[in-house]
Amino acid sequence: MAKHDIGFAAVARLAGVSNATVSNTLNRPEIVAPATRERVLAAIEELDFVPNRAAATLRQGTNRLIGLVIPDIANPFYSAIARGVTEAAAEHGYTVALCVSHDDPDLELRHFEMLAEHRAAGALVAPLTADASRLAQLRRVGSRLVLMDRTAPEGTGCSVAIDDVHGGELAVAHLLATRRHGGDGTPQPSGHVVHDVPRTAKRAATPGPGIVLVNGDVAIPQCADRREGARNAFIAAGLDPDDLREVTVDEMTVDAGRIAGRRIAARTPRPTGVFCTNDQLALGVIRGLNDGGLAVPDEVSVVGYGDLALAADGRVPLTTVEQPKDELGRVAVEILLAELGADRAAHEHVTRTLEPHLVVRESAPLPA
Amino acid sequence: MAKHDIGFAAVARLAGVSNATVSNTLNRPEIVAPATRERVLAAIEELDFVPNRAAATLRQGTNRLIGLVIPDIANPFYSAIARGVTEAAAEHGYTVALCVSHDDPDLELRHFEMLAEHRAAGALVAPLTADASRLAQLRRVGSRLVLMDRTAPEGTGCSVAIDDVHGGELAVAHLLATRRHGGDGTPQPSGHVVHDVPRTAKRAATPGPGIVLVNGDVAIPQCADRREGARNAFIAAGLDPDDLREVTVDEMTVDAGRIAGRRIAARTPRPTGVFCTNDQLALGVIRGLNDGGLAVPDEVSVVGYGDLALAADGRVPLTTVEQPKDELGRVAVEILLAELGADRAAHEHVTRTLEPHLVVRESAPLPA
Incomplete structure (x- = not known):
């Protein structure tokens, strides 16, 4: 001492x-x-x-401490964000206070009060279902605040999010570009890529491209965005977005995916590709399609979303959309530090959007 | 403000x-x-x-802040520990400073200096390869310190660890109890459980129980402990522990497991069971056995270790040893708070050991 x-x-x-x-x-x-x-x-x-930081804090008003407020640290999406945050914070001499909210507004508020007591310089918050009034309350209690994986309403604060609309479009554009069967189940010549066919010919040849979206509740912004992207891919390919067949699940789990996969396998015409809005669903859908006698990727391609560890390590490695999770955490720290350095009156709120990208593996390979 | x-x-x-x-x-x-x-x-x-915690800190000497020093927050083992730590800390009004060390001694030391600057009340440390001198240095810089997933040498400090010897024993005892084939590949009558056979008869009937250990480097304490447990299970069943066949891999990954699985599939007599000292290896071994024409669990049972999310979600859900990761984090917080509450001179260091348990799934089912 x-x-x-x-x-x-x-x-x-x-x-x-x-x-x-x-x-x-x-x-x-x-x-x-x-x-x-x-x-x-x-x-x-x-x-x-x-x-002595405590003495410095009394002089300066705040501590070199950043709050990281997330719903769950054991969820690999948030733990990857936490990795990016801790690395960037350490590089700038800041310590990260890890606050797990379980998406409980009371607990979240309690964490903010504790951050205020510690004179934290600011906080990075990933709300799961937070409404505007709840965020306003957090802003009142807390100091500076950057929203993560969510776009802040115009003028209310800084935020950094991932472009999930673009992610959904990447997934379905890949399925459209690589399918090897028509929507009626007829094999097409090997190496024949459907998006090269003139639009009118394609529209006439098949009743639809045979692509199925397996999605959670569209009340969840990420689910709505990924669906919008899937529809955009249809439009970009000259297809009617209403030809995208949709299956909605109550829970975005492996088990729910398996049930959906069995149902999809029983449909006529046979689907050519399935886009699942998370990786757990995709793993389940592969098993459900197999249960129904369809091989992946030989008969049906499957694309997931998230690129969790389990995507690469499954029996059929998943083609999936990778979100820049580490980068999201790093950028959030940089935005917060820029805001701390700026004059409060002169500061203009920043909204950053990061682009996801497609990782191609066995479940939906590139054409041979 | x-x-x-x-x-x-x-x-x-x-x-x-x-x-x-x-x-x-x-x-x-x-x-x-x-x-x-x-x-x-x-x-x-x-x-x-x-x-104002800063003012309180100046009066009391420390802050209601606990450091959590771990090698990697994106590794599911450590993120589960972090979940237990944050929950227990929040219940006691403490904030957790998340310090990711990448097992780099310099970075670890820098984190400790920052924790000292913030007047943290203490720290919980999970070292990956830390030697005694490095830990002594951390103790000098830091305040109170509890080791996690590692037993502190006698009298040097508090610690909480998981009994990996017992975990290894659980895994192999299960393989011994449930194997349905002799080591020579001859199917035994259905429902016939080998450990019910009188010892002398069993020893005479087979050249060995046909069980293979796939393990990382035994210089890693956890690998050495799990191997010791596997050998103990042989001894407890009246078998010669040297009949446990061993395959050592350089990296404990799915890819290394797959190569090991192919090699095991080519051996005669055919193995009856494989114990892998982590879940990634087990997933790879299943694929490698399949490559070699052996079905899991119909011909060979496979048991993993860790119970990661991917254990339950794979094509063949894994039987594995679950480590009480959340509990490890919670107990570490409780030990630290007890030490903080105690008179420094009167405090006696505590060593707690938590028990893992077996989770039985399809890859090594119970006998029918």
Whole structure:
């Protein structure tokens, strides 16, 4: 304990500088002459001095602490975000306070009160179902706030999100480009890529492209966005988006996917591809299609969403849409630090959107 | 900002009590008369007062902040521990500072210095390869420290670990109890459980029980412990532990497991069961056995270790050893808080060991 009680004054005395110079060396080293800085750092080393953040906080108002408020740390989507956040924060000398909310508004508010007590510099929040009033309340209690995986309403704050509309479009464009069978189950010549067929010929040849969307409740913004992207891919290919067949599940789990897969396998005409809006559903759908006698990818292609560890490691490695989760965390930290550095009156809120990309594996391969 | 600057004095004035009573109401409410407590809480509410942890820290020496130092937050083993830690900490009014070390001693030390600067009350550390001198250094820099997933050497500190020897024993005892084929590949009568056969008869009938261990480097304590448990299961069944066949892999991945599985499938006599010391290896081994023409579980049973999400969600759901990861995190917090509450001189270090248990699924089912 004793060594922590060594103060600025002792360091200043040993280095032969003022207390203010010691403070500047630690907090704004760029304004201190290199030779002086060296002397101060040598004194700090000799005295084994640890700057007292609690005292600094009282002087400056906030601590070098960032709150990370997420619904669940054991969910791989959020733990990957947390990895990006902790890395970026450490690079800037900030510590991350991990606050798990279970998407419970009371618990979330309690975390914010604790962050305020610790004089946290700001917080990064990934709300699952938060409504506007709840976010406004958090903003009142907390200090600066950056929303993650959600776009902040115009003018209310900074945010960083992933373009899930584009992600859905990537998935279905891939299924359209690589299908090897017509919607009626008739094999097409090998290597024949349907999107190369003139539009009118294609529309006449098949009743629809035989693509099925397996999705959760569209009240969840991510589900609505991925569906919109899937429909956009149809439009871009000159197809009627209402020809996209849809199966909605109550829970986005492997078990629900398996039941959906069995149902899809029983349909006529046989589907050529299935887009599932998360990886768990896709793993289940593959099993359900197999139960119904359809082989993946030989007879039906399947694309997932999220690129979780289980996507690559399953029996049939999944083609899926990878979200830049680490980057989301890193960018959120950078936006927050920029806001902290800016004059509060002059600060303009930032909305950043990150692009997902397609990872092609066995469940929906590229054409041979 | 202004509301945070309301002090104890204003609350005390409004409630008509001393500053000390306000402090006691917040920190030791049990010693304040209920009626007085109510008055203080009403004043706090009216003034929208947030206790200033920075000021409290200067008075008390430490903050209600606990460091969680782990090698990787995106690894599901550590993110499950983090879930247990954050829940238990929140219940006790503590905030968790998440410090990801990537098992880099320099980074780990930097995190400890930051925790010291924040006057953290203590830290929970899961070292991957830390040697004794490195831990001693962390103890010098940090405040109180509890080791996780590692037993602290006698008298050096508190720790909480999982009994991996017992876990290995559970896995192999299950394979011994449920195998349906002799080591020579001859099917035994259905429902015939080998461990019911008198020892002498069993030893005479087969050259060995046909069980293979697929393991990482035994320089990793967890790998050594799981192997020791596997051998103990042989001894408990009256078998020679040297009859346990072993395959060592460089990396504990799905790909390495698949190569190991192919090699095992080519062996004579055909194995009856394979114990893999993590779930990734087990998923790979199943694929490798399939590549070699062996069906799981019809011809060979496979048991994993860890019970990750991918264990349940694979094509053949894995029988595996579940580690109480959430509980590990919770117990670590409780041990730390008990140490904080105790007189430093009177404190005796605690070593807790948690028991894993077997989760039986399709890859190694119970006998019919």
